[in-house]
Amino acid sequence: HWFYSNSFSLPAQASQEELKAAYRRLCMLYHPDKHRDPELKTQAERLFNLVHQAYEVLSDPQTRAIYDIYGRRGLEMEGWEVVERKRTPAEIREEFERLQREREERRLQQRTNPKGTISVGIDATDLFDRYDEEYEDVPGSSFPQIEINKMHISQSIEAPLTATDTAILSGNLSTQNGNGGGSINLALRRVTSAKGWGELEFGAGDLQGPLFGLKIFRNLTPRCFITTNCALQFSSRGVRPGLTTVLARNLDKNTMGYLQWRWGIQSAMNTSIVRDTKTSHFTMALQLGIPHSFMMVSYQHKFQDEDQTRVKGSLKAGFFGTIVEYGAERKISRHSILGATVSVGVPQGVSLKIKLNRASQTYFFPVHLTDQLLPSAVFYATVGPLVMYFAMHRLIIKPYLRAQKERELEKQRESTASDILQKKQEAEAAVRLMQESVRRIIEAEEARMGLIVVNAWYGKFVNDNSRKNEKVKVIDVTVPLQCLVKDSKLILTEASKAGLPGFYDPCVGEEKSLKVLYQFRGVLHQVMSADNEALRIPKQ
Secondary structure, eight states: OHHHHHHTTOOTTOOHHHHHHHHHHHHHHHOGGGOOSHHHHHHHHHHHHHHHHHHHHHHSHHHHHHHHHHOHHHHHSTTGGGSOTTOOHHHHHHHHHHHHHHHHHHHHHHOOOOEEEEEEEEEOGGGTSOOGGGGTTSTTTTSOOOEEEEEEEEEEEEEEOSSSEEEEEEEEEEEETTEEEEEEEEEEEEEEETTEEEEEEEEEESSSOOEEEEEEEEEEETTEEEEEEEEEEEETTEEEEEEEEEEEEEOSSSEEEEEEEEESTTOEEEEEEEEEOSSEEEEEEEEEESSOOEEEEEEEEEOOSTTOOEEEEEEEEETTEEEEEEEEEEEOSSSEEEEEEEEEEETTEEEEEEEEEETTEEEEEEEEEESSOOHHHHHHHHHHHHHHHHHHIIIIIHHHHHHHHHHHHHHHHHHHHHHHHHHHHHHHHHHHHHHHHHHHHHHHHHHTTOEEEEEEEEEEOOOOGGGTTSOOEEEEOHHHHHHTOBTTBEEEOSSOGGGSTTOOOSSTTSOOEEEEEEEETTEEEEEEEETTSOEEESOO
């Protein structure tokens, strides 16, 4: 929405007085009668008409409200002529919000929100636990046997029925050592109010009989909620009821406390504290139950890098033994996150768990390495994934992402080539028309030892050695920036600078900056500003 506002170098919330002042200044700059050269006169007429068109839009409350909501497309839409001129911007926004709600409802009808998990268990204990004497007379015994011993597949989809009702269909299939089964479930969820919802569940499977369940969620206070889930599982052994209740409360801005009580097949009481901040995630839990009681502590550190790297570790001890886990995960593409975790426990042994999240799908590969605590298994489980990841990242992932980015940029450049060429011609014409005004501004600023823009560049700068093979793409914007100086001040708002008079985008789709070398009170200064960052010089 910055196109017309940036034509005047004003913020979107500029007042009518600021708008008129900017309009008068640009009219004086671009007025055709001020230029005798036929070519400059033609260019001035075109830019003058553009400024006049922008002023007509922004000075009229109705068209400005339409533009604020819909942008330039909204002004080109048919039908606004039938809207009453007396309607206020607030009423126009209300009408837009109503249309937006209708569109959201239509999108709701089409959304299915699919989620799925595929888990493949691999038995690789033959790599570490084999004994030579057992394999002496077995053909092919020199090669370790690695087997897939279990698989699990689950999938769910949502089908919105109304704005408050949703049907959820899910199913799963599992197999282990040649035996398996599956089930299918249907849930109907209704949002009863802003404070809660309820869900009815029906299920059936080949290993288990019919299932009937009821789940209720309710906000008790703004900082506390409760969830209750009761179920009846029918089988050949009879009816097995179950009940789970969770009470949760916000202890502070980043910390949640949970109390859980579960009654049924595996009754237990559980309490946990979860603290989640921008840089870390901490969990501490204690459970007393039959057959499992345990205590667990886990910590995850979040690095503030573009790959969203996370390193985690946990300790879990209970009646079943002790397990130590450590691992990491990292974003490898726009929609994919790859993670690996090493699990070392007694009596579980050593396992490596590899997980890939791709959009709403999860692929999980637990690899059981040994039933014993072998240092060699721990070493290979730790070092192996790291070596493979860095090799894949350097040889496959990085080149693929670079090529994909180049294809997207090339496609974007092709689609906007004619528009950018027109913007470039308009910017060059504007710079030629600004020359006389800039000369007068510099004379006035020199007389008061004010602000003089010595040099200014806009575009893509390469300062990092790792990107030294990339090409610098900048344009000289010294003249248009000096033209924006008023009373020894230069103020740019939070918007892309490509829309400023005399500017255009020299590198579509790439990160841009503005570099300014200026003189103020006889002293040279330099400043670097991101494309959408506000700028005020001289610095206060």
